[in-house]
Amino acid sequence: DVIIRVGGGSNNNSSNSGKNTCNRYIRQLEFQAHSLILRARSEYFRTALSSKWARKEGETFIFEKPNISPTVFEVILRYIYSGRIGLEKLGEGDIVKLLIAADELIFEELIYPLQEY
């Protein structure tokens, strides 16, 4: 019940470009996830999806995160759901991006192994 729109800009850029509702789009991607799980796994999402901040459309939360690339976010989402992190598909640059993203989203338990990696 959450739609997370990621990408659509470089890591440092905020994006207010037009929203693309396509599921898979190179520049901006929509991920669907469950707010319950996100909230349970991450403090960041707990806050972001809390009633104070979240923007709701109907029954779904809409959350935009423009400075994380879809590739990275997918890994993170996988991690959130499965507790495992698959680094095989990622290039070196992506790993760094992942590290930055994990730092921003405060996945502390991800940061240390990634730094070692």
Next chain:
Amino acid sequence: MSSRKQPKGKIRPPKKPNSADAQFNDNWDRLAQAIREIHKKNASILSFEELYRNAYNMVLHKNGDKLYNGVREVITQHLEEVAVSQVVPAFPLSGASSSQTNPNGAGGANFLKVLKTVWEDHTTCMLMIRDILMYMDRVYAKTANVPLVYDLGLDLFRDTIVRSQNYPIQNHLLEVLLQQIKLERENEIIDRTNVKASIDMLLELTDASTKDTVYATDFENKFLETSSEYYRVEGQMLVGEYDAPEYMKKVDKRLNEEEQRVRHYLSQTTEPKIRNIVEEELISKHLKTVIEMENSGLIPMLRNEKMDDLGRMYKLFGRVVKGHDEMKSAISDYIRELGKAINETVTSNTTAEGGNAASGDKQTGATVAVRWVQEVLDLKDKFDKVQNLALSNDKAFQTSFNEAFEYFINKNSKSPEFISLFIDDNLKKGLKGKTEEEVDSVLDKTITLFRFIGEKDVFERYYKQHLAKRLLLGRSVSDDAERGMIGKLKVECGYQFTTKLEGMFNDMRISSDTMTDFKEYLDKSVLEKPKLDLSVTVLTSTFWPMNLSASPRCNLPPELTKACGTFQNFYLGRHSGRRLTWQSNMGTADIRGSFKARKHELNVSTYQMVILLMFNDKQDGESLSYEQIKGESDIPEADLKRNLQSLACAKYKILVKEPKGKEINPGDQFNFNNDFTAPLQRIKIQTVASKVESEGERKETREKVEEARKHQTEAAIVRIMKDRKTMEHNLLIAEVVKQLQSRFMPNPALIKKRIEALIEREYLERATGDRRVYNYLA
């Protein structure tokens, strides 16, 4: 890090317009703006993600301290504004301090309300700010060792609002709170939610120096002080104004109120403290006064069996350290007093009765005893009830009650006798019209009294005497009841105590068997049959409270002597090596007497029979003098007097005495009363039995008991010494006391004497080195 999004309008210019910091300023401006928006409750237009990212970037670029300080400044500024614009105008009129007379706390309540909204706004804002600055909290606050942003907000709130340097907010707040509480104590209705909000606020704020909550440092002490003052005044007022039950109700209510108050809007940590204060001020300080209140204190409550009040008192006084002790001692004193009163009425009755005793009014003796026991039992019942209903069966109270009972029961030296008499009375006639259970419960209660007796051996002696009389004279109503009683005594005192009593029962049974055998023996024997039926009860002398050596003599008529002889032959033939002693003072006889009107069957004692048979040989109208009777029958004087009394002065006057009167005196003349009439064929002549012992008898019993005690003490000493071989004096005494106290309280002097006697007889010796140590000599 350029933003493509336009800032939402600048309010103030960038603080540090250096080129390197341009981006920071840009970001910061937007954040500051956002915080201001949050303060204006416009948060919904803000994008969390964006603000978060801004803060994130700032921290990432080592601008954490700037961000942090900036946030602090913005918040402080906002709070200052709030203080001026909202809090200060809401001060209660002209300051609560000067307006104690302010009748209702409306101004105060309003102030609290304002403060509450301010506080609530602040916390919500702070929560949102914290959300935005989550990354800063994580990364910067930790490394820079500064409070998290939320805590920062609290601290700022504390310093700018609650403990504002510029405005006397703190004073107002505390005063208003205390005033509100005072109002509520005086039964006004206050808005608890506001008070609670303020208290919560104080609870959440921590004092910078003590790390304690502001509640604890600023508020609690003041609260406790004022409370203590308040209740001190209240306590004095209540004590003066109300009686004890009312007072306790008030105190109870106060305690509940305070508890409620704490639960509703104060900190749990305050609960024990405020409770202590109320207990101290309202209970401890007035403990004695309340207990001793005339007409309503503890004693009147007991007297009127005010169980609720007593229960309340118990509960309340249990809260303070010395409360129960005071109660206990007060109740114990009261029991002692009542007991003393009972003892006194009884002794005054007995002395009065002592004067009457000689005039034959013996019945009172027993009634006095019965009444004494009954009163004690009633008292016991009453306090048991108190114990049950009001004191939740507190063991400590039970013990102190028991001690009190023990004390006054043992104060009455006759109590063992009285209790035994009471049992005697119940077993003799009490069963009539009572169910088994009732009798049982009466006896059970008696046993509880028995438990209090210190001199159980004295009781045993009396009980034996009474039991002997009951058994021999066939007065006992029910064997089962007797056995039940003995069973109860056995449970109480153990096997030893009751062996003799049981032996007495056995003797009765064996005797009846013997009598059947004897009858058969007579039928079969060629000997001349005695002219009368003889029924003999053979008693084992050690079991029965008879005095063998001083066996009362008496000249039996020849027919009887002969019958006795026959039985003696029969019995000794069966059991060799036994000695039979006739106890003529215990027997009864059925004799037939012809009077003018009709014949009567008289059931009399052996002595009476002997006396009456003397008149058989006399002519009508011939009289016998007291001396003559005495000389011829050889009956001991005391018994003779008593039996003559029952024949000549009691209900059935078989004999006529000259001169008339209730006393039997030497020189009196007795005539057979030929004109005697009675409606019944069969008449039972009651021996005027002395129920309560006369002084002399009492002394005798005492002596016997003393004698028995000597033996028991010696036995105990020897037992112990045999076991230990050597022992120190004090230890030995302690041990002896321990062994004997189930029967009586031996005093050390007695034990010492016994030890010396044993040394003399060379059972023990003093150790050569230490004279305080004894050795056992095998």
